[in-house]
Amino acid sequence: MMEYKKLIAGFRCKDGSISSWDGSISYEGELKDLARFCCDNGADEIFVYDASADDADHEAVIAAIREAAREVDEPILAGGRVRRLEDVKKYLYAGAGAVFLDTGCQENVDLMKEASDRFGSEKICAYLPDLSRAAQAEEYAQLGASLFLLQPEGAVPSLMELEEIGSLGQRCLMLCGRQEEAQRLLDDLKIPFGCPSIEGAILALEPASLASFMEMKQYLKGAGIPTDTFESPVDWSELTLNSDGLIPVIVQDYKTQEVLMLAYMNQEAFTATLATGRMTYFSRSRQTLWVKGETSGHFQYVKSLKLDCDKDTLLAAVRQIGPACHTGNPTCFFTTLAEKEYRETNPLKVFEEEYRTILDRKAHPKEGSYTNYLFDKGIDKILKKLGEEASEIIIASKNPDPEEIKYEIADFLYHMMVLMAEKGITWEEITKEVANR
Numbered sequence: 001m002m003e004y005k006k007l008i009a010g011f012r013c014k015d016g017s018i019s020s021w022d023g024s025i026s027y028e029g030e031l032k033d034l035a036r037f038c039c040d041n042g043a044d045e046i047f048v049y050d051a052s053a054d055d056a057d058h059e060a061v062i063a064a065i066r067e068a069a070r071e072v073d074e075p076i077l078a079g080g081r082v083r084r085l086e087d088v089k090k091y092l093y094a095g096a097g098a099v100f101l102d103t104g105c106q107e108n109v110d111l112m113k114e115a116s117d118r119f120g121s122e123k124i125c126a127y128l129p130d131l132s133r134a135a136q137a138e139e140y141a142q143l144g145a146s147l148f149l150l151q152p153e154g155a156v157p158s159l160m161e162l163e164e165i166g167s168l169g170q171r172c173l174m175l176c177g178r179q180e181e182a183q184r185l186l187d188d189l190k191i192p193f194g195c196p197s198i199e200g201a202i203l204a205l206e207p208a209s210l211a212s213f214m215e216m217k218q219y220l221k222g223a224g225i226p227t228d229t230f231e232s233p234v235d236w237s238e239l240t241l242n243s244d245g246l247i248p249v250i251v252q253d254y255k256t257q258e259v260l261m262l263a264y265m266n267q268e269a270f271t272a273t274l275a276t277g278r279m280t281y282f283s284r285s286r287q288t289l290w291v292k293g294e295t296s297g298h299f300q301y302v303k304s305l306k307l308d309c310d311k312d313t314l315l316a317a318v319r320q321i322g323p324a325c326h327t328g329n330p331t332c333f334f335t336t337l338a339e340k341e342y343r344e345t346n347p348l349k350v351f352e353e354e355y356r357t358i359l360d361r362k363a364h365p366k367e368g369s370y371t372n373y374l375f376d377k378g379i380d381k382i383l384k385k386l387g388e389e390a391s392e393i394i395i396a397s398k399n400p401d402p403e404e405i406k407y408e409i410a411d412f413l414y415h416m417m418v419l420m421a422e423k424g425i426t427w428e429e430i431t432k433e434v435a436n437r
């Protein structure tokens with residue numbers, strides 16, 4: 001697999017406000033919305049510098065990271081306020097894929113080995129607030145840091161500094177300060193990105209530039225620097241088009257697989273979709289290109305494009321913002337013409353439907369409902385039943401008949417979902433946590 005250079009959106013959180021990682025640019029909105037917007041528009045990762053001044057603000061930043069992790073699929077790298085091992089755990093449990101320890105703080109250096117042993121070296125990074133600390137990189141690596149965050153004095157390191165970084169043989173991300181001109185930033189990045197040790201850059205961008213990650217990647221790719229963009233192994237000329245020179249595109253939600261709509265592309269729309277990461281179509285009625293969501297804000301961000309066996313239809317998996325249909329319905333396919341009842345067997349859909357029923361019981365109690373009985377008795381009763389069901393699974397496992405085990409596991413999962421509803425935890429959060437591991 002080709003190694004791509006990453007472009008990372010860097011944010012600083014303090015006192016409920018969000019700024020660029022270096023504090024030079026202020027942003028409006030919440031971290032979760034900014035993170036989602038950047039990732040939708042091509043950011044490969046999110047960097048969060050926790051600059052909180054007290055414990056209450058620190059907890060607020062942890063909560064913001066947790067919300068952001070629920071919104072984005074891309075990794076989150078967080079740190080900044082680490083006083084003890086518990087702080088590392090908080091960042092990781094909030095959804096960060098890795099945590100950085102500031103080598104400018106001796107207490108963080110002392111924690112490095114313990115944190116690496118506890119959580120794994122792949123989750124521990126060393127933040128070098130100035131390149132003079134690069135000399136200790138080998139020591140930090142031995143303590144368990146697997147990635148180094150380098151903060152040069154200027155926007156980018158000098159050639160001499162790059163030679164020193166390259167000799168480290170360590171994986172590095174470079175923090176880039178504010179650049180008034182985005183073009184100058186991109187040109188400056190060409191130099192450090194030529195160094196094998198530099199995996200990517202953490203950027204401080206003006207608010208208007210937060211939507212330009214894919215555009216920046218395309219520019220760097222044109223300069224011979226590998227970036228993670230959409231590239232089709234099949235040329236447009238190889239596709240089988242209809243009589244109008246178009247190809248139909250079936251669009252579905254990348255998480256639920258629900259079919260959202262059907263539209264058409266010509267070559268220009270196909271090329272624009274790959275270049276921007278936003279679904280672009282050809283309107284047959286208006287005879288012009290249209291970016292889905294350009295007027296409504298209901299953009300479709302590409303997750304994957306697939307071609308069928310006859311090469312005459314595309315299947316797009318997208319992250320849909322808002323409803324897909326102009327009527328306001330989530331999908332254009334909302335009118336049922338014929339239907340036969342059937343039993344749903346998709347595991348996640350079965351669990352989600354059962355979970356929704358449990359949530360409905362919680363919100364609208366029903367007399368005689370066992371679920372409401374558990375909610376009324378409270379958390380201790382729910383935990384007691386969950387423990388009993390777990391024990392019954394163990395006992396049933398000694399029985400050679402697998403049917404009993406199935407029954408007990410189903411019972412356990414039901415009581416587990418009651419606990420999830422009581423604690424406000426969703427299946428989406430659970431499956432995302434499993435996927436992160």
